Amino acid sequence: MNSPVEIPFDNIILLDRLSGTPVYLQIAHKMINAIQRGLLSNGARLPGTRALAETLDVHRKTVVAAYQELHAQGWIEMLPNKGTYITYKLQESGGKQLLINAEDLVSYPRAAGFSFDKSMLLDRPVSVSNVELEFTDGLPDVRLAPLDKLAKTYSGILRRKNSRKYLGYSHVEGNRFFREKLAAYLNNTRGLHINAENILTTRGVQMGIYLASALLIKRGDRVVVGDLSYYTANMIFQNAGANMISIPVDSQGISVEALRKLCETTPVRMLYLTPHHHYPTTVTLSAERRMELLSLSAKYGFIILEDDHDYDFHYNSSPVLPLASADRAGMVVYIGSFCKALAPGLRSGYMVAPANLIAELGKLRRIMDRQGDLMMEQALGEMLDDGEIQRHIKKAQKVYHQRRDLLSTQLDAQLGEYLTFKSPPGGLAFWTEWRKDINLMRVSKACLKQNLHLPQTLLFQTGKLSAVRLGFGNLNENEMTEAVLILKDILDKMH
Template identity: 85%
Template structure:
């Protein structure tokens, strides 16, 4: 049995004088932690209240209160004229834990004590940096988001008593008012013909893809994607058990001829496409190919999962309507969001499909996200009804159009010797193809040293391809000029 002298109580009981937790409770919690981990074994004698108070440099009444708390919870026994003893044994629960160190009490276990499956599929560099300038994957400028309007609408929703119903549980498909307004918005802007029953609200495009894959894909199913395609979507399909097949992309989008040949020899369950601006190359799927795809989906029975992640911003002409607007056979599942139109942190997305699929998807969503943020959806619904979202998108489009034109000029002026590109008709990113003798990874590392983040996730360098996806929406004109100047100087040094 350990004596009080042998146990380093000052190391075990580390107190935070600035914490909002009372000191006596801190003492009690640290002692409970030591007992649970076996540092204080069953039968161990604790110091007297005066002795422990001196060790910890606290008032004796603090230790008395801590011991009373431990006694009330059954961790210790205070025996008259004998002392205070631990009465709870952790040795019986954790017989293998014997060699404890004092520092173990102030840290959480680094590893689990059990085995679990780890997935290399989900490994991907995280695009986070602390530098001032950054090229993104095509994210918007959050400084343009209509936060004043949104805050006013959200505050109003919270104040109205009749909205308290949204503080409880409701439809798993999302706020009915928001879905009604969203249906009208999508019908007007995307040529759809839907009602609220055709919409499931989500936390963004990725959640929509995940839910659809969980319901629609079985192990061994074949999913066709473009070469190149959205990496995260591919991971989702593979985790659902799908075999990934790819077809090439040219200047008119995904190759329908290649898909047709594939369907003749292989049963295909689902086709995933980003037709408005193909990810990552930004090309637009031609109207002719859209109609061909719809015909093929009916003929061969595959689902079209249409990801319309950046439909809202187009610069040269009116946008081509999504495939979902021409779907008459119920073969298209359409996913989109307001994350690009407003801000990535406002996780508001949607999935559009026939009502029977929406009902079933609602059951899956209920498991991982009971119903979403009904209050925020109510506020967004009111902004849609008042036309505020539409006005914001119209204003933002002008800003992004100017930024696209500026980046086009800067690339031609400073980097034309190293890359080629076509100005994108919409969206918030350029697809640039580089000279193969330039090591893009070295360029990325050198840029970071000069206050510019060029994330690895934007680099596409293989034996056949050397390309970079350069998002421009998040930077204003001065920031963009500085970023391109840094990039051009780094490339000149590295080439």
């Protein structure tokens, strides 16, 4: 058996005195690491507790505790009057002990040791920044969210004697109470005629799109989107193997005539829409075109995937009801969420469809997110029941209306020579078309130097188009004024 003198424990066991992990566990973990990597082979004799304590400059009781931990896990054998030995046998390479640098003992592999497919389809620019001032693609202001009410409701549920029923596994399509209250809310606000069986809860709109894509799209199916369209949805469809076809979008929304001509010659599986405020251009699909699309869907058999991510915010008049409210043929799958109404981090979304489709979608959802957050859904259900969410949306809508009007005024006054726009009828973003001699990437980089984040994902610049989607919901009046002045300063210096 090996003598303990031959093993350089002072290089194997490197201790971090500032770590939150107890020293005895650090010793045990480093020894296990060395055993797994072959530096400490089967049968190797470990030094006595006093000797190792002196080597590592720790108390003997610390080494005793480390050996006890190793013994409890089955890595070593402690024989009275004989010593302590490694008992876990590793396969050795060519009968020789594997040698390894001490530095490698505390590092994780930089790459997988096996091959796997990589998807370029799912690559997207990272738009994370540490600066406080930022234009988004239409996110809400989380400072307005009714967090105190949510916290009070959530903690109250936890204190109830029956709270355990929300903490176990479930086999339903989400919290029943929440789905019932959500159904009533959607019926009242969107003109639907649904019940709890028509709702599947999700972790936001993107999860709903993914579930619909996974269940309803086969490789080679044709999916029609607007030109332009929501990039994340496009990525999901392409990842499912769909053949993407884009058709024009004008001031009335997606072109029904172009879709009709396409259907006359080509089988279409799905049409993806953001009809309330088209992404990214913010135009509203007209009521006439909505009815024409429903008629075409029933005639040609394509699914309408209706993404209504920001229905709750409208300013000029009452919103046009979703296509799902007039669907009589069961061709519409309706997707929405509370991520814009409350806060993006509260991942609460939903899918609305005929009950047989919801049941099948539920099977798929259960293998990736077994049941969702039943406790949070209960809290949201109770907030819907007492009208708290409805009151919050009404208050927030007034705030966002004021912010929309302010940004409209400032863009016109400060940046009118550089861009044009139409004030959006709803939602939380402007679609601005810029002079083609302006390099948008240069503007974005210059903004960051002045502590304003203008993410690349908001920039749309091609040979035919130069546009930026500017979200205003997250900016208060002072922040918005500062952001616009920074843009003006940069553009004035560049041109």
